[in-house]
Amino acid sequence: MSFRLYRERVDTLKEAVLGRFRHRKSYDDFWALRNVSFDVRPGESVGLIGHNGSGKSTLLKIAAGVLKPTEGRARVDGRISPMIELAAGFDPDLTGRDNIFLNGALMGHSRKEMAGKLDRIIEFSELGEFIDQPVKNYSSGMYARLGFAIAADVDPEILIIDEVLAVGDERFQAKCMERIRSIRQGGCTIFYVSHSMNQVVELCDRVIVLHHGQLAFDGAPEPAIARYRELQHFQPPPATQARMA
């Protein structure tokens, strides 16, 4: 996937017309992802790790269909959740309840289907009476709760889960992990993007490491994490390791 990084944005007619005469390339090509090839079998649960800017989101955007690859191709068999983030489809001015329907529709589910899931989603999110408040008044934890509750209930065949679990409180995180485990047992393919190595180890059978847009490692979780840290020249301080273990 290549992006054009414009030195000066050419978004006016004048620039577009004059640019034609000047024959000057006004952008640099930047490859956010290149030579990244892999297959995922149905039911696999794949972790995606890498430094900030390594191309994780770009990869998810291509998988979900938000971006078309510049070269190469991405083939997805099965219903993939089209959102690259759990709360991506929220409209801040609408209430939690309205957003459940909006998100459902963005994922291609009918109003009727969503009405059937409504009570379960509200219950799982534990938002109670706040469900009828505009979501702009929600805390980031509440946002994440609703986002996860919706995504977990629309049963896609391929599920994308991002960093959302980081903002929920401990108890809710545990509840989400429980839910993800049961979704996984149901045969759903999962893409899990996280900077929390513990959760990656816990949830994934396989981990892909991206480093500056290249595929650096593809295999079992422990060696993947070791490779990721080696590439970053980083070892977590022992105190953190002890506390998290």
Place this chain on the structure above:
Amino acid sequence: MTALVRPFGELWKFRELISLLVTRDLKVRYKRSVLGMGWTLLNPLLQMVVYTLVFKTIMRVDVPQFPVFLLAGLLPWTLISASLTGAAHCLLNNQGLIRKVAVPQMVYPLAVVASKLVDLVLSLVPLAIIAALLGRPPGLSWLGLAPSLVLVTLFSSGLALLFSSLTVFYRDMRHLIDILIQVWFYVTPVIYPASYLEKLPYPALRWILSANPATPIVRCFQASLYEGRLPGASLLGLAALATVVVLGFGVLVFTSREAQHIHHF
């Protein structure tokens, strides 16, 4: 041909999304305004008062029951122009969604048109009342509304698709659209009858203005709502031709550039 038809199959899956986007628009638009939906009804009525004062009373345009004539043309015109202005911003306003959720991007401009269509349909109520008060009560000719509404909606959709896409690449479009709408309004027979154009003494100008694709569409409404007759086959044919051309062009431009939008936000 498949390039024109395929996007619509995709869209059908997302029809509920369009209706939710429309509800969202209406909810956000009328939140915390005292009159709420009342503004939708009041807006064309206030315009009617102003235009009647200027063109009937001051400039003496020779049209009996001028307010009815004016509203009959103004309502479809407003759908066309409001779709254009709304569409110019809609992809930019929804870029948060477009960057993160893969749905056919056509839903955004089409939701704009649908939401303005709701306004148009609501405004037919005060129009019917005014028409009845001025002695032109709604009759069978109002049946002509059905094809006219379909045509004006598809026509506006074509424009919305075309200009929403162009605006992403060229931000100047927003300003250009404002000017385009003003000029287009005055060359479309809304504040004066179409016969004025046919009687123009300059053949070249007459010829240019007769190519205005909005004219047959607005005339369909004027026939049904003001003249009290069903729009004739030739008028409907012209309006359908204009619609097919504009819609086809809009769909082609939009779908061929859809994947590039995200790189230009």
